Amino acid sequence: MKSALVRFADWTDPVPPVEREVIAAPPADGDGKPPVLFVPGLGHGAWAYAEHWLAHTAARGFPAYALTPRAGGDLRAHVHDVVQTAASLPRQTVLIGHGAGALVVAYAMARYPAKAAVLASPVLDGWVSLGAALRTNPFGTLPAVLGGRLRLSRRQLFSAALPAEQAEEYLGRIDRLRPRRELVTHGPAATPVGDPRVLVVGSPDDRVVPRKSLDRTAARYGGAPLLFPGMGHDLMLDEGWAEPIEAIIDWLDKELLTV
Amino acid sequence: MYDTPDIADRHDAVCVVGAGASGLAAIKNLREQGFAVDCYERETSVGGGWNWRHDRSPVYASTHLISSRPMTEFPDFPMPDTWPDYPHHSQVLSYLERYSAHFGLGEHIWFGTEVVSAVLVGDGRWDVTTRSTGGGASRVQRYAAIVVANGHNWAPAPLRVEGDFRGEVIHAAAFKDPAQLRNRKVLVVGGGNTGCDIAVEAAQQATTVWHSTRRGYWYAPKYLFGRPADQVNAGLLRWRLPLRLRQFLYRRTLALTTGDLTRYGLPVPDHRPYEAHPVVNSQLPYYLGHGLIKAVPDVARFDGASVELADGSRIEPDLIITATGYLPRFEFLDPGLLDSDPDGRPDLHLHAFARKHPTLAVVGLLQPDAGLLPLAHWQSVAVARWLRLRVSDPARAAAVQQKESARTLRSWSRRQVVPTRRHWFEVDYLAYLRTVESLLREMEPAR
Numbered sequence: 066m067k068s069a070l071v072r073f074a075d076w077t078d079p080v081p082p083v084e085r086e087v088i089a090a091p092p093a094d095g096d097g098k099p100p101v102l103f104v105p106g107l108g109h110g111a112w113a114y115a116e117h118w119l120a121h122t123a124a125r126g127f128p129a130y131a132l133t134p135r136a137g138g139d140l141r142a143h144v145h146d147v148v149q150t151a152a153s154l155p156r157q158t159v160l161i162g163h164g165a166g167a168l169v170v171a172y173a174m175a176r177y178p179a180k181a182a183v184l185a186s187p188v189l190d191g192w193v194s195l196g197a198a199l200r201t202n203p204f205g206t207l208p209a210v211l212g213g214r215l216r217l218s219r220r221q222l223f224s225a226a227l228p229a230e231q232a233e234e235y236l237g238r239i240d241r242l243r244p245r246r247e248l249v250t251h252g253p254a255a256t257p258v259g260d261p262r263v264l265v266v267g268s269p270d271d272r273v274v275p276r277k278s279l280d281r282t283a284a285r286y287g288g289a290p291l292l293f294p295g296m297g298h299d300l301m302l303d304e305g306w307a308e309p310i311e312a313i314i315d316w317l318d319k320e321l322l323t324v
Numbered sequence: 325m326y327d328t329p330d331i332a333d334r335h336d337a338v339c340v341v342g343a344g345a346s347g348l349a350a351i352k353n354l355r356e357q358g359f360a361v362d363c364y365e366r367e368t369s370v371g372g373g374w375n376w377r378h379d380r381s382p383v384y385a386s387t388h389l390i391s392s393r394p395m396t397e398f399p400d401f402p403m404p405d406t407w408p409d410y411p412h413h414s415q416v417l418s419y420l421e422r423y424s425a426h427f428g429l430g431e432h433i434w435f436g437t438e439v440v441s442a443v444l445v446g447d448g449r450w451d452v453t454t455r456s457t458g459g460g461a462s463r464v465q466r467y468a469a470i471v472v473a474n475g476h477n478w479a480p481a482p483l484r485v486e487g488d489f490r491g492e493v494i495h496a497a498a499f500k501d502p503a504q505l506r507n508r509k510v511l512v513v514g515g516g517n518t519g520c521d522i523a524v525e526a527a528q529q530a531t532t533v534w535h536s537t538r539r540g541y542w543y544a545p546k547y548l549f550g551r552p553a554d555q556v557n558a559g560l561l562r563w564r565l566p567l568r569l570r571q572f573l574y575r576r577t578l579a580l581t582t583g584d585l586t587r588y589g590l591p592v593p594d595h596r597p598y599e600a601h602p603v604v605n606s607q608l609p610y611y612l613g614h615g616l617i618k619a620v621p622d623v624a625r626f627d628g629a630s631v632e633l634a635d636g637s638r639i640e641p642d643l644i645i646t647a648t649g650y651l652p653r654f655e656f657l658d659p660g661l662l663d664s665d666p667d668g669r670p671d672l673h674l675h676a677f678a679r680k681h682p683t684l685a686v687v688g689l690l691q692p693d694a695g696l697l698p699l700a701h702w703q704s705v706a707v708a709r710w711l712r713l714r715v716s717d718p719a720r721a722a723a724v725q726q727k728e729s730a731r732t733l734r735s736w737s738r739r740q741v742v743p744t745r746r747h748w749f750e751v752d753y754l755a756y757l758r759t760v761e762s763l764l765r766e767m768e769p770a771r
Contacts, residue, residue: 070702070757070764072399073562077555079394082405145405152401157427178356178400178427258400259356 069175069255080145086133087150088115090123099180099321100154103131104147104173106164106188107248108217108239109299113163118301118310125314130154136240140172140247147173156180159317163301164188164273171254178259181320183313184286186267186298190278191249201272214241221272223297226304235302253285262320264288266309268296291316332465337362338711339442339452339467341656343433344372345420346688346700347473349398350707352427354471357708362467363429366438366457370424371417373477380478382497382518382650386525387413389695390517390604392552396695398423399702409552439656442470448683453656469683469711471704472654476689479653481745483513483646487626496522496647504643505529511631511639513623514647515541516746520605522645527616534639535608538622539742540591542574545581545606553604554694561754571597588612589619595742601750602693649746652689662686669748673728674736674759676703682714682725691746694753702760709767716769724766735759 088111092098101122103114111131122129132150134143147169151158157180162170167187174182188194198206198221205216217239219232257263263286267279283290293300293309300309336359340350343365354361367378376383388410389396397403403411403419411419424430440453440462450470455462480495496518502525510530512523515537523535548556560570574597586592590612611617621634630638652668662670663679670686671679678684685707688700714721736759741747 068758068761070399070761071754073558075394076558077562079555080405148402149405152426153404155425176400 067252067255069258074141080142083135083146085135085146085150086111088112088119088131090115090119090129092123092126092128094126096126098127099156099159100128100130101159101161101317102147102151102154103129104160104162104166104170105131105133106162106166106186107244108215108242109164109166110238110240112238113235113299114301116302117306121307121310122314125318127159127314127317128154134166134169137242139245140169140251143169144172144176148177151177151179159183161185161313162187164298165248168248168251168254171257174257174261174263175255176258179257179261181262181264181317182257183264183266183316184282185265185300185309185313186271186274187265187279187282188248188274189254189282189285190274191251193275193278194273195249197273197275209244212243215244216241221297222299223303224270224295224305226295227297227302228304235299264313264316264320265290266293266300266313267291268293268298268300270295271298273298332463334360334362334465334467336360336468336715339364339439339450339465339470340432340473341439341442341470342372342473342475343367343370343424343429343435344473344475344688345374345697346475346704347372348420348424348429349697349701350471350473350687350704351429351432352423353701353704353708354711355427355429355432357712359708359711361432362465363433364437364439364452364454365433365435368435369421370430370433371420372475374413374417374420376413376417376500380497382477383413384496384499384522384525385501386521389413389416390546391554391695395554395558396697399698401426410546441656443658444661444681444684448681450683469685471685471687471707472657473687473700473704474654476652476749477650479651480646481649481651483623483648485623485626487632488628489626489631489644490629491642491644493644493646496645497650499645502529507531508643509641510534511536511620511623511641511644512647513644514649515539515603516601516647516649517603517605518649519647520603520608522647523617524605524607524611526645527611527614530643532641533611533617534620534641535617536620536623536633537590539595540586540593541600541603542578542593542597543582543585543608544578544602544604546604547606548577548581558694567598574598582609585609585612591621598693600742600744601691601747652749657684667745673731674703674706674756674763675749675751676707677710677728682721683711685710689749690756691750692753692756693750699751699753699756699760702757702764706760706763706767709764713767720767724763727766728763731759 105113110133114131119129134146159181160170160179161183163185165188167184202218202221205218209215223232265283267290269276279290297303338359340363351361351363373381392409436457437454438457443451450467453464480497505526506529508530509532510526511534513536526533624634625632630640664670687704741750
């Protein structure tokens with residue numbers, strides 16, 4: 066078991082600082098709700114949340130922030146970016162990660178006592194998601210497996226309900242990066258510090274994260290996933306984006322009241 | 325809030341003494357384990373010794389960290405990565421203030437309130453008497469446990485020298501501003517980190533500077549190979565190099581960088597590297613080499629206007645700054661509770677847990693060869709988990725206590741240090757963290 070106390074990597078080779086893009090949405094009313102920090106997945110940036118979810122969260126009274134982790138960073142650097150940003154906010158922060166960003170959040174929870182956390186369509190089982198991607202989008206995925214760039218497809222991320230034009234526009238904004246091997250080969254995330262409540266949301270029709278993987282992730286955090294049938298992987302961009310964020314904020318309101 | 329006598333019983337709440345770095349970590353980690361916490365702080369703000377506004381704060385204008393940022397920050401709340409390798413004390417204070425605000429700790433702290441006494445009542449609970457700092461009516465409240473985080477760098481240890489000195493003698497704690505040194509003849513007594521810092525400061529301000537040290541030290545530079553030296557050293561530990569080899573590398577590295585300091589009159593170290601609290605100062609050799617600091621031996625006697633040194637020579641300073649360290653003080657506790665020796669140094673398991681009193685713990689009473697905050701954090705996590713386990717699973721708590729009592733002092737304290745007064749609570753941070761981790765694993769909730 067890896068030590069949580071002895072952190073040679075951080076002591077001998079600290080992650081270098083970078084300028085981080087953080088989009089902020091001030092809350093509608095300042096009644097002391099904790100900040101919410103959104104972490105995007107592979108190829109996505111803070112813009113993916115700025116589309117709908119950020120404003121919606123702020124309208125419900127939460128100071129909302131979306132972070133773009135550094136370009137070309139490894140998992141450790143991205144975790145560092147999330148923890149640095151969370152610690153820079155005035156209050157103990159709720160972390161919400163999507164896709165591979167949920168993996169970053171899962172790791173970050175071992176480094177920062179999140180107020181609560183939400184893992185949306187979490188890509189925590191790398192091999193399973195790689196298999197699913199190869200089935201759904203072989204020609205976009207295969208080059209990435211061989212060290213080339215990843216081309217995500219419309220079928221992978223969105224449901225048929227999202228107008229084709231809109232889907233193409235989003236796809237155009239997604240970075241065609243070279244995914245790191247560790248996205249698949251990483252070990253399980255360490256136990257979160259501060260015992261935060263964790264909610265897993267997803268869709269049974271997600272073509273990146275199969276239903277079984279959702280169940281497994283939710284079970285790891287002691288619950289069952291909250292499902293939004295009919296939606297694609299990108300819950301925050303797909304048609305019907307309001308439903309998941311409404312449910313997430315309802316859950317937050319309830320959890321934060323009882324904590 | 326609790327003025328009426330009938331609600332003086334705070335039931336399961338824990339009392340924390342002091343809202344400095346260690347106290348703040350204790351509040352946060354006790355809260356995470358679900359405890360109600362009342363923290364008493366004699367000053368009117370957080371930060372303890374790091375808050376230069378506090379009258380007991382030992383910081384001086386130029387105080388910077390001597391351990392680098394990644395080895396000094398709380399493990400679950402990093403300092404901004406844009407900060408320098410060795411932040412200034414005002415940055416450390418703002419960091420602690422942000423930590424307190426971030427986790428909403430302020431609402432659990434009673435500022436301007438000091439703990440006058442804490443008395444054990446029959447069932448392992450504590451009657452804590454508090455009053456406004458500097459007087460006023462006192463009141464007594466009953467707590468399930470008490471966590472002491474009152475710091476150990478505020479009660480100056482006196483310099484014991486025969487004779488009278490006509491000039492000014494101040495303890496390093498009273499040194500705040502370089503202007504105090506300007507155009508004076510200064511004798512700095514003490515070769516610790518503070519003594520070296522002040523000697524360097526004096527070299528830039530005073531007309532003459534003598535630096536009196538009792539023994540030779542290994543003066544480690546702050547940077548090696550362009551990296552903070554403690555990070556380089558952690559690299560050696562990472563590859564599990566044996567102590568002898570690390571000592572050899574240490575000597576070689578110092579010989580190649582700082583070089584031989586005995587030619588400036590400094591004594592040869594009377595111990596091997598890693599056998600004393602590290603003294604980290606890159607500038608001392610520089611000013612010695614420029615003749616701006618004169619190394620002199622121990623002070624033997626005061627004689628009117630002059631000071632007689634151990635080698636019989638006499639110097640005539642007009643200001644003496646004694647960097648003779650600090651003493652631990654726990655006036656509000658009966659010394660027997662902490663198994664303190666006649667000099668007031670407690671004997672605690674892991675320097676944290678009172679051996680005979682499971683509901684009494686001290687946080688931050690350590691002198692590690694790295695930053696203190698990470699150790700204080702994990703100490704307070706262990707204390708909080710321990711107090712929780714006592715409530716939730718007394719049988720397991722008893723088993724853990726049984727097992728811990730068999731843990732030898734040698735396994736977690738510094739193996740070999742020069743036998744001086746200051747080294748009684750010296751720990752090797754790596755050995756200490758590993759020990760605390762094994763304790764935490766023993767106490768892990770069954771899943």
